[in-house]
Amino acid sequence: MPETAGGARRLRSQPRRSDGQRARNGAPAGSGAPGRETPLYGALDLGTNNCRLLIARPARDGFRVVDSFSRIVRLGEGLSRTGRLDDAAMHRAYEALALCGERLIRRGVDPDRLMAVATQACRQADNGPAFIERVRAGTGLRLRVIDPVEEARLSVEGCLNLFDPAAEAVLVVDVGGGSTELSWLRRSASGFVSEGWMSAPIGVVTLAERHPEPADTGPAAHAAWYEAMVADMAAALTAAPVDPAIRRLFAAGRAHLVGTSGAITSLAGIHLGLERYQRNLVDGLWMTRADCEAAAERLKALGPHGRAAESCIGPDRADLVLAGAAIMAAVQRAWPSERVRVADRGLREGLLLRRMREDRPSPRRRRRRRGGGGQPPAT
Template identity: 40%
Template sequence: QALSICQSKIEKHGVRRMRLVATEACRRARNARDFIRQVRRETGMDLEVIAPEVEARLAVISCAPLVSKRTEQLLVVDIGGGSTELVWIDLSQVAPEDRPRAIMRLHAGFAPHGDAPAARVVDWISVPLGVATLKDQFTDVQDDTARFALMSWYFEEKLASFSPYNSENARAGFQIIGTSGTVTTIAASFLGLRRYDRAKVDGLHMSSDQIDTVIHEYLSLGPEGRRSDPRIGRDRHSLIMSGAAILQALLRIWPTDRLSVADRGLREGLLYAQMSADGVLDDGPYQ
């Protein structure tokens, strides 16, 4: 039904150029091919199941406008429903004024292109744990605090193969950009917003300590308190703690004074990539 509504809007606006993608849920579903055929038959829409690297790359370029000129080491985090993508990028060889543009140039791929100084992808990983799939791992744990701690440490265990996990990293010149409903919800809670306002959330800078304070407040509220908290919302209360557990694990490993909140993601990444490929944009960055 939701896809039929999307198709109606596409027809209403006369859209001719489009890219329709599916991510982790379809990557792991055993009946993914049947689902895609059914969608095509009922709506005429051709879904493309994208690889984890493509999903990670789209998340990265969507955040190009938020990259600081002072950033030398960048970690982009996209916490989804079924997976979490991490991309570590070295910008130290790129001129400060060109760093946001260097991120946009990654739309062509993570492998280096040409001899000019460029953003270097140190490593990337797609962890098959998102807010829904991580939550499902610990449904048998009744204690709220214990369940949260288990989720956080369980997620960290999955990062052993991510090379920056075992490397020292200075806080100076380091930036994390977080793009997900988890990060934007925590930001809205930090700001005390009873009604979500994208203009106030997108681009907000938070420190590890500020995020940790919000997470501890969520824990003190308990399940019932979170359900009725207007800053979280009834559509997100059941998943916010698994997302917060992922975020806490990352900040435990890589504490930062500058986590940039991104209310943007695959849609913006798809748009930027298509416009760049069509020559409409000159490799960003764009607000």
């Protein structure tokens, strides 16, 4: 592999090879493992606050995660004030992306099976395109800036199997660093169908920058600060383009929320009293509105240093976690629901599922292979 100036190897696209063609080690091209294992796929999400990577292998029930990476980079730090990506923020994001590239190379992921996207920070920043090009030239990663519509759809796809099939409507809330995507769905005979969506230009980074935590740590000062953040998000939600009939389903208790982001997983970790974050306990957890409110109250009482000491939050998120809680509180007040399902999944999972579905042979093609005496492809 060619080297960059900093010594990191660059991803380089290879000529497409058929799934049946073998690499030198006898494994299917790009699988990184012997036998008839299916090839590996990668999904990379560069957001306003985080850089996240998943590497997975298709399975009959979806996919099996082989490797993952997550780092807080705060790419959008100061963006709401300047309209540009800060040099230090770009450096942090670039370093994290270079590490992602190394993992992809080490695992043998074919660049043609990598879906790499960037969201709000790169959409909004004047120098976003220049940063995307810098990443491509230096690491070989080709980030695609997606619009809010696709971002919302991918988050929904990643969470579909967490929907309560008995619910008549669901609201998926994806709280990011620079924006919050909301998707309303109604149950139909063929499954849940979209009823509307919106992208509110408020995320945990933008909200925390607008409302710095007060030096006065008294309960009254903290309550006023928190409620100001809730009101900011509530104002954005008034533009929700949804049929009033959907709101009535929520008011009648026939709908529920799905929260997908660190905003809700942090509340879940606090609610469960985890000494360390455990995805298997958090992902899919049902919380009540009262559970969320109680977790937010505990976070307020802890103060900045106490939040930083919490293993489910840490120093990198201590100043952002209450902004996330305020966003969730505003949504829960606007769309009353006693239940919210916690999703430690979303956009990356949606990317993987979409691409694996595209690559899966059609039923007709599988029947032809069986009829010809060949083995069906692994799924």
